[in-house]
Amino acid sequence: MGVLEVKNVGKRFGGLQALGNVNLSVKENTVHAIIGPNGAGKSTLLNCLIGKLIPDTGSVMFDGQSVLGRKPHEINQMGISRVFQTPEIFGDLTVFENVMIPIFAKRDGAFRMHAYESVSNERDITEAAERMLEDVNMLDKRHVQASSLSRGDKRRLEMAMCLSQEPKLLLLDEPTAGMARADTNNTIDLLKEIKAKRNITMAIIEHDMHVVFSLAERITVLAQGTPLVEDTPANIKGHPKVREAYLGEAH
């Protein structure tokens, strides 16, 4: 049994069958990559996991509990965080505040009425946020308004926000898209480091095969809304069906 069990999930948008009949099992403490051409339904699948979309059919179990019928904030509180394909950050707030908010959410739950305390007196939160920003090399940008960051920095910030929650399952939707090579390598190192430090399961969607083969322990290939194969990176590399359906096209 994996920590995440997706069974027979289907999702239709009007006439388009975005997800056919998806079965996916992600083992605890592994990095599981989902690859496939554009429009394969990868992002749609993640949307079904975090309550952004409700699948038409099938079931999604996380940690032995169904996520279907739960609100997005409840699913996050179960331990799932997601980095989006286009960065979702608090643009009007500073980098530092962006990282503090998820830490507050982790500590205090979905709602807490702390209207009279001062943010700057919350030592444990500010220190954790500083440590997190240090880990992603953004401490010098802590007072910058998040909307004015570069695309790569926005992605790194969003990753820091998700990691600061210490989720059980981290979903990453093309985390290195639009990043320079050096930043991509830093991201790989950061994820490896996090992985080595503590128990975390990751599901990562990625087009950059360098990233995929550096991190993944299992790979699922998705095409036109259905999983084609699931195997180890070594086997996927040599798989004729995959080369034809995806790798050949991407390179």
Next chain:
Amino acid sequence: MLGLNKKDGTLLLIVIGLTLFAPFLLNPFPVESELAQFNAGYPDLMQRFVIFGIFAIGFNILFGLTGYLSFGHAAFLGAGSYAGVWMMKLLSMNVIPAIVAAVIVAGLFSVLIGYISLRRSGIYFSILTLAFAQMSFALAYSVLTPITGGETGLQLSLDDPRILTGGAEGGNLPVPSLFGLEMRDSFDLVLGSWLFTFNVGYYVCAIIMIAAFYLAIRIFRSPFGMMLRAVKSNQQRMSYTGLNSRPYTLAAFVISGMYAGLAGGLMVSMDPLAGAERMQWTASGEVVLMTILGGAGTLIGPVLGAGFIKYFENIFSKINDQILHGWFAFLPDGLENAMVALVHPFIGKGWHLTLGILFMLVVIFLPGGLVEGGQRVGRFAFRRRNKKAEGAEAEGAAKQPAE
């Protein structure tokens, strides 16, 4: 100071200074002078400055922080007013029960309206709040006449029970007071040809406004305030971060409703009469204007906006053609009449036109309101002073404090 950082502490001190010395600051012109009509230091107007300041400070906690634009906040001010008058009819003329009841009733009322309206966001939320407020206005005007006094409004009468103090003594209506200190009491200070009026009611309102302002700073700087700004910035991200935005917005809505109720309670503590028109959409729109004009989302902006609009309403509307003729008397007759005719639409009843034009100019050129205007002026002055003092070298340094 009081758990505030240096910048916020300074701001609080400025507000305290301005409100406590308002009787001097607002009466800069000698009584007999031509310009005396621009004096705003009379009790009635000063009370309105701070009461509407409270209203706008509270409104800003909802609109400025979360971005939810309510068009119905006058309903809470009205509910607070009715509650306040009822306390004076039933309990005593002491303003404390009236103010407390006003805040509580407005708070409960805003839980109800907020709970329903916050199911939608954006324009739909605004329309819902507007609809609820107009409904309250219509009800207060008609069906609820036994509670609200309908068209005539709710007022004191001689046969009110006032169980804590007994009925009216003698044939006069009692007046609101704070443990014997009457709200209408004033002390006049004559200095040469200047006259300064210190009114009890004004100082009661002023001290409450300072407390309300302090509380607003605390809310702005609290984790709760940060969450409210997160709602405005990206509600999607908020829910995928494990936060439920609904209770946050509802709490902000109720807090701002209670501020409105407090303003209503103070209004009837100064003048114990509550009418339904206080709930009308024009009154709701006014606080929106005050907040935007002053600078939504800033601490001091709403107070400035409230003062600005109330000053215009009371001073500009008093200027009439006769006064204009006085001003332009130095011109030849034909030109004098032409000038008076030109300025005429902007004064007296036309003050709305002047205010409207000013509002448009501010929104177009200073989206951050009067506060942004002040900051720009400050930055400009700072840069010039630095250039003079230290030459080009100081340029880099000048940028930092401006941020």
